[in-house]
Amino acid sequence: MSRIDALGLGFILIFAGGMLIFHLLIRKWTVFSFRSITGLARLRQRVLSSIEDGKRVHISLGKHSLLSQEGAAALAGLRLADEISRLSALSDHPAHITSGDAPVSILSRDGNKAVYRNMDHEERFDPCAAYMSGVTAFSYVAGSLAEVVDPQTAVNVLLGGFGSEIGLLADAADQRQTLTTCGTSSLAGQSVLYAVADQPLLGEEIYAADAYLQPQTTQTSAALRMQDIFRWMLVVLILAGIAARFAGVL
Amino acid sequence: MTRWITPISTAIATGVGIIVLVGYFVPAAWILDLRALFLRWAVILAGLTLLVGIFNLLAVHGRKVYSLNKESWSSLALIIALVGTAGVIAWQQTHSAAALWILNWILIPAESSLMAVLAVILIYAAARLLYRRKTVFSVIFLVTVVIVLSGSVPFWGTFIPFVHDRLLGWIISVPAMAGARGLLLGMALGIIATGIRLLTGNQHPYDG
């Protein structure tokens, strides 16, 4: 094993250990509060009020492959989709989930089914509520647009691996004046969202989304705490590297 | 409520994930062979899930056609196009003249039109950005957009001096790259956290 490999493995093991420690700590003693992220602050309230109004929530999980790094963004979206599905499962209009990647669409359908099974209402599960709306980026967007502009849709959550095509969905949601929460793992997509959307999620904020919808989940809180610690460590390391470079050590 | 299959699925997912991860760091022959096998299965499964996804899409639109509402016609058009294209590809080759005809005259015009709409949306959104969000960051964003665009192409046959030669390259390679790397580092931590949650069975998106 090379030095870089050992460093990588060590990094992952320390991260996992830290997550475990925080998971146990949070469960026993502490309740952490989250910093305010405008795009997520009212999400739960918005979802609940749309259910009360007899309207639907639409969740779109992007087109990036689950088997790539960007798959992590789709998994973050899936966590959020499961929670929204749980909240809206027994309403008149349960949440609809679209995606542009086949494995993601299968998982979203599976998660949706599990929500109904856990509620002992499997007969109410709609197999067509979660589907792959297109194979290529733009065909996926074209398929998802129908859900975004549906008069029954009151909240649009666009969270996952999108490219610049997310601009089309965010703009359509904005034109219909639905409440929209959007974020993507792609930098090109984020730059588009900055111009098109009101409160886009930038950077790692998308991985924190489910914690804001379900704050009592200790695993997510532990993961967020470790991310914060490692972020500060990286900042210190980068600054130390710059200082060392200026001092002529590196 | 946990089904009997869930712990088994979690154990399989965790085991496969750990073998693939360890294969990155420990170059033992048997781990590498096992990892290669799992990856080939992943590729085959990814191809198969594409078919499952397309059948699911067909089912969704089939139901919309059956429900006879205002969306039925567009759903019917989608089904006809899907079945027709599949028929053409099955009858002829993947890169046959008929398949190329579909690409040239239907797919590329349709998707390029959406790309063009996106360009209009972006110009409109950038022009309105200060109206939506009057912040210092919006001003920096717009100034950067204008410099990058105007430094990239000639104006009446001449590139704008300084902007094209120096400013454009500096913006792309210093502030833009620094910001991008900062975002990527933050996202990498999020990806690691998500990966660890999957590997430890904390998150299992395969309940059904």
Next chain:
Amino acid sequence: MMDNPQDQQDDTPQKKEAVPGLEDVLPLNAAMFEADEILPVPFSVDISEPQHKHIGLLERMLAQENEGTPPPAQPPKAEYHPDSFQRFLRLAIGLILILTITANILYSNRSPSAALAVPSEIVQTRTILRGLSSESMVLVAFDYEPGFSAEMEPLAAAVFQDILTTQAVPVILSTSPLGTLQAARLMQKIQPPTARQPIYLGYLPGGAAGLMSLTNSLRNTFPLDVDGESPWLPDSANPKLQAINSIADFAAVIVLSADAENARNWLEQVQPALNKTPFIFALSAQAAPLIRPYLSGNQLQGMIGGVIGAHAYQEPKQPNAMLQMTWDGFAAGVWVAVAFIVCGSGISLVLLSDPARKKRRKQRQKRRLP
């Protein structure tokens, strides 16, 4: 049909216990609660002056309700229509862009308008591609979708013209479902009759996992080509492929991608296995800046970014016809976009300084929040 047995048996535990499932709880006896008369309980309430007013208001409202006067008919709630002015603006931007670009394409003199400085990565790309021979096998990955064809095809054409001129054999794979078709379309456009036929390996699903599998075992990942035949057999259409056992055996690996994330997957999964094989990217304008740092890390040997990169790549003496046709239109379109953004931002600032508009805007934003 049998009746429910619980209905027939009165001595079930549920009937015996006061609270079902709980033992040692005294049974309820309805007679205990039978009262002969309800005793009046004396109490007094102090009502304040505002409470008196509220009671009076409530009584008046109830009285009005009982009078039976129907409430005035509410106009039906209007459905939301996007702001027509916004729609007009979008339409105007679209039309002006279309007209400008079309006019520039139609009336362009099709000669390079300005000499572009050729960056070192493009010079390197030229050197590598023009150094190929008729013995070379080049792996080319098509990783862009039909929506990006307008931008990516001139780039791909620039790269392929050099490959085909040297008589090297392109081995084409795709990480996008339509990539193989895109490659066939490009070949149809630019391939001279004398050029070597490319080998189409087909579509590689699975994102990064697929690329890792390709790195581990090229032949097992693509046992068959798109025609369903094994390209690795000695009697296949191109026996030279026999010498290729891994991706490091190709003379060069070229990735045509419109997506920075996919390009990064190639760099992370494939590049470490390439040894000394040159690795070249032809990227869209949105992906190129994000991949540029890998050039300085020597993980990439060449790169062309966007239409501008393709313009710099072409030789002034042998202009790329596909690129020449669109270059002037592209440049004009960019300047129209700049003009719209500058004017729009200026107008936004003026409008924002109007207090009445500011108030209306705030109210509109408030209405959007629940």
